[in-house]
Amino acid sequence: MSHLILTAVGGDLGETVSLSNDSVPAPTGDDLLIAVEAAPVNHADVLFAAGWFGVYPDVPAALGAEGVGRVIEAGPQADRSLLGRRVLILPTFAHGTWADRVVVPARQVVPVGDSADALQLAMLPVNPATAHALLNDxxxxxxxxxxxxxxxxxxxxxxxxxxxxxxxxxxxxxxxxxxxxxxxxxxxxxxxxxxxxxxxxxxxxxxxxxxxxxxxxxxxxxxxxxxxxxxxxxxxxxxxxxxxxxxxxxxxxxxxxxxxxxxxxFFILNWIATTPRQELEKIYGELAELVEQGVLRVAVEATYPLHQHHEALAHAQRPGRSGKILFTPGQSQAQ
Ligand SMILES: NC(=O)c1ccc[n+]([C@@H]2O[C@H](COP(=O)([O-])OP(=O)(O)OC[C@H]3O[C@@H](n4cnc5c(N)ncnc54)[C@H](OP(=O)(O)O)[C@@H]3O)[C@@H](O)[C@H]2O)c1
The missing domain is CATH 3.40.50.720 (NAD(P)-binding Rossmann-like Domain)
Incomplete structure (x- = not known):
């Protein structure tokens, strides 16, 4: 599998982030192997790499907090009905969604429908949930x-x-x-x-x-x-x-x-940790429906394949952007 890793905390992301190619791990326990469709670059990822975030990187650290993908393999204790399902990957800053494959525990995913735009869904676990909580909690x-x-x-x-x-x-x-x-x-x-x-x-x-x-x-x-x-x-x-x-x-x-x-x-990781699972599924389900209806939609400025990580990360940190930057590991060309 190909994934982006952080090799040193702090410094220029152009030098501290690299693409690593490893064998695909088999999921154990209730873990799921997911083929990542899309994963955004958020300011929190930059803060994490700089060591200024609520979670400190244990280098070499897998990068990418959230995303959307499809379950392609399930561990022996995992719910088999998730196989083939499209799922949101909720952030932990431990599993690394800037990857073509990622293994995550089942509690870190929420199943969603097939028809919504992958880029919009990939951005759903962090920012829309944050907006929802800020307005309701x-x-x-x-x-x-x-x-x-x-x-x-x-x-x-x-x-x-x-x-x-x-x-x-x-x-x-x-x-x-x-x-x-x-x-x-x-x-x-x-x-x-x-x-x-x-x-x-x-x-x-x-x-x-x-x-x-x-x-x-x-x-x-x-x-x-x-x-x-x-x-x-x-x-x-x-x-x-x-x-x-x-x-x-x-x-x-x-x-x-x-x-x-x-x-x-407000801090999203505390919110996810303290919100009961049923409530999380309800909120993410409603937000996913709003994405599907086009009610929740943010501008995307560019998408990049993983190997163009230098360009993607520099672009994400450029002032005056008019939209988000995402990795689309399943596609080969920047759009
Ligand atoms: N607490 C949490 O759990 C949580 C959850 C989600 C997001 N966040 C945080 O929320 C912020 C927004 O996230 P996002 O993904 O929505 O970001 P985004 O779409 O990339 O937008 C970044 C925003 O920050 C503004 N900005 C950048 N530097 C600034 C400065 N020095 N002074 C004032 N404004 C500045 C930008 O203004 P211009 O367009 O004018 O440059 C833009 O409005 C980030 O800091 C992110 O880490 C926190």
Whole structure:
């Protein structure tokens, strides 16, 4: 089998990631051997390789956290009915989906239908589930409520906007570029505001008398959180899901103490570990249906075969991308 491995933590991915060709392992216990159709490159993969993620790589470490594929062999204790099924591969950062074959424990997969687009399904285990949890697990949202988010043009942001729209919840989207503003407006964000000096005033103008019940924070910037905090209703929640700056966000003291805002956080691996299996299957099943219906769909900028990993990883880290980068191990040409 061919798979991408990390040979050293930190440093340039062009030098620390290589393609390894090994014999295909036979699945044991309830493990499943999966032929990978597609697997995305996420920022979390870059953080993992740098040693800055919630899980530390044990080098040589298999790379690729999530994906979609077909079960081609089952271990002796595995459910035989999964053979031939298309499955989502849930992230562990231990099994390596940037591969043409991967062996994963049965609990790490969720069966899905055959007809949805493989690229969209490959991105489903992390970002759409994150968007779903951010919208459902922190405050009770009713139709007409407002939520806010930064990194609004990210894949997470696009899924949040789509799911909120479906629920009748209104979105205030913060982005840092005009082109990104146009993109999220097109997706249906109810108000779009550019980051930068004067953000507080632009937010106040965009919201008028409305306040945000929930703000989804991905910058890690305490300055941005301070600028947004006044637009969050008393008792409302700020949920940190990422830190684009590498900093840890903080709430201004008056908002924290006098107005009772809470600052909470989300981490997908904790969410998967603590969500009961039946609930996980239900949520992923519903999200997969929304992918199939085209309700959940994020832009894809390019796909690459595994052997073009240098180009793929450089492309994934390029600023100003308009869509995600994925490996498509089953195909031979970049598209
Ligand atoms: N906590 C969790 O469990 C969890 C789960 C899923 C995702 N995440 C995190 O959520 C973030 C978005 O993921 P994604 O896959 O949706 O990303 P993506 O589609 O690749 O988008 C990246 C986003 O980050 C923005 N960005 C990059 N550097 C920035 C900076 N210095 N300041 C402000 N914005 C910056 C980009 O803005 P431009 O387009 O303007 O460059 C873009 O909006 C990532 O950090 C990811 O690790 C966390």
């Amino acid at each position: 922190y405050v009770t949202l009713r139709p007409g409520d407002w939520i806010g988010l930064n990194l609004a043009n990210s894949a997470v942001g696009q899924y949040v906007i789509a799911l909120a729209k479906r629920a009748g919840v209104r979105t205030l989207a913060i982005v840092r570029r005009e082109k990104a503003a146009a993109q999220v407006r097109e997706l249906g964000a109810d108000a779009v505001v550019l980051d930068g000096d004067g953000l507080e005033d632009r937010l106040a103008k965009a919201l008028g008398d409305h306040r945000l019940r929930l703000f989804l924070e991905g910058t890690g910037s305490s300055d941005q959180v301070a600028a947004v905090a006044g637009s969050v209703e008393t008792g409302g929640s700020v949920v940190a899901f990422s830190s684009a700056t590498g900093q840890s966000p903080a709430l201004p003291l008056p908002d924290l103490i006098y107005r009772g805002l809470s600052l909470r956080s």
